[in-house]
Amino acid sequence: MKSAVVQLPGLNRDRDMIAALTKISGKAPVTVWQTETELPDVDLIVIPGGFSYGDYLRCGAIAARMPVIQAIREKAEQGVKVLGVCNGFQILLEAGMLPGALMRNASLKFVCREVKLEVANAETAFTRAYAKGQVLRCPVAHHDGNYFADAETLKAMEDKGQVVFRYAEGTNPNGSMNDIAGVINARGNVLGMMPHPENLIEAAHGGSDGRGLFASALDVIAA
Amino acid sequence: MIKARVTVTLKNGVLDPQGKAIEGALGALGFDGVGHVRQGKVFDIEIDSADKAKAEADLKAMCEKLLANTVIENYTIALN
Numbered sequence: 271m272k273s274a275v276v277q278l279p280g281l282n283r284d285r286d287m288i289a290a291l292t293k294i295s296g297k298a299p300v301t302v303w304q305t306e307t308e309l310p311d312v313d314l315i316v317i318p319g320g321f322s323y324g325d326y327l328r329c330g331a332i333a334a335r336m337p338v339i340q341a342i343r344e345k346a347e348q349g350v351k352v353l354g355v356c357n358g359f360q361i362l363l364e365a366g367m368l369p370g371a372l373m374r375n376a377s378l379k380f381v382c383r384e385v386k387l388e389v390a391n392a393e394t395a396f397t398r399a400y401a402k403g404q405v406l407r408c409p410v411a412h413h414d415g416n417y418f419a420d421a422e423t424l425k426a427m428e429d430k431g432q433v434v435f436r437y438a439e440g441t442n443p444n445g446s447m448n449d450i451a452g453v454i455n456a457r458g459n460v461l462g463m464m465p466h467p468e469n470l471i472e473a474a475h476g477g478s479d480g481r482g483l484f485a486s487a488l489d490v491i492a493a
Numbered sequence: 494m495i496k497a498r499v500t501v502t503l504k505n506g507v508l509d510p511q512g513k514a515i516e517g518a519l520g521a522l523g524f525d526g527v528g529h530v531r532q533g534k535v536f537d538i539e540i541d542s543a544d545k546a547k548a549e550a551d552l553k554a555m556c557e558k559l560l561a562n563t564v565i566e567n568y569t570i571a572l573n
Binding site: 327328363364371373376377419445 | 559564
């Protein structure tokens, strides 16, 4: 399975993401710059975290209007898997590729800590290596992770299993509705999540709970 | 030259933690009777044209495409 990592000014988790994808798949991902309109033929495109365009206007708002995001939208429509982590999730929402929006954390504080994540749907292309209800450790680091969707949208998403990860055991760090930490599109090939699974993939990180997500998406055996 | 002011505010029902914090701070400063406070954004935009109808249509498109996130925000446009 081949992967690509998007690079935009202000994204700073790209190197962590490249390291995780390389270690788990055995192949370095292709990197893609914001102005590119012809994307390489890959199975998974990742938009990593950071502070694209300084979070100006709204987090992810400017990045979502860049040519590369339009190209990613077209790939997603063809069925290519797309993963957005943290600012990548904000960008996918701003691009309208996932429902809802991310607001300022209810505490108004930047949170950087470890949370517990419950796998709410283990039947997605990103979570097959996990079991439904399994609780993972995962780091978060964000200021705007407070998920919002109107009541009708939220109910439709819950009914269709589009909520993939929830903050568990009282660790919701941001006031997110229904403890939502990650959501998937109706087709099941675009996942956005605030926590950073790429930062918990090996012993040196103090655990490897995040590995299963990449192993699922890249079709490799989780180790 | 047309000068426009675009105001973007959160929709009703969308939690506004910053507005809440400001509300609390106004109370702490001793201002009585402060009800709900909602925080928004203001954009002053100059448009090099005399065609107000076109400017208004363009500004609406700007709001829809970039200035507001219509999932959570409303916008108003004023020309002068």
